[in-house]
Amino acid sequence: MTSSAFPAHWRKAVDTGDASGFTNQDDFAGFFRATSMIRGCFDELSAEQKSNVVSLRDAYPSVNEAARRAASQERDASPRFIGLTNLARIPTLADLKPELAAIEAEISNMPRPDPWAKVIDRHNAARSCGK
Structure with missing residues (x-):
């Protein structure tokens, strides 16, 4: 299930694996954080949608790592x-x-x-x- 709060290009990325709609690296990193297994919606996605998200993570490892670092820094800030x-x-x-x-x-x-x-x-x- 794709969140209705997601922008259209995020829903398209989850549903089809198409990353062409992302506007910049921060937008892409936000997508990875929103679809993460920790505090994200990954567990709520269908098997096909999970596969699409994992494929995007594999295709863009530097953006995915930046999203992980940002989430880690946010957790460690308090x-x-x-x-x-x-x-x-x-x-x-x-x-x-x-x-x-x-x-x-x-x-x-x-x-x-x-x-x-x-x-x-x-x-x-x-x-x-x-x-």
Whole structure:
């Protein structure tokens, strides 16, 4: 599924693998970030669309690497306190809020299992055993 928020040339790139509509390297890098596996929509794409995105990544490795570096720098821009030991000072709640928000954002993007799947499977299994 291609995001409806994508510009037309991004949707065309996802659907056909055509990179002719990109206006500059920043536009292309933005596309790679939006279709990434981390915080992007890659998992929501069809198999054919995933193949098109991977082909574009392979065809334009320098732009893809620039997008990865930018995403990494963005993640590293905020201080991380959780998991650190031997801190010079103990972080305050105000210090931890950006990190907690980033962690909550990562968690919200994780796929969630269907809470009813096991119940439905057990019910279906019980019904099929008697047949």
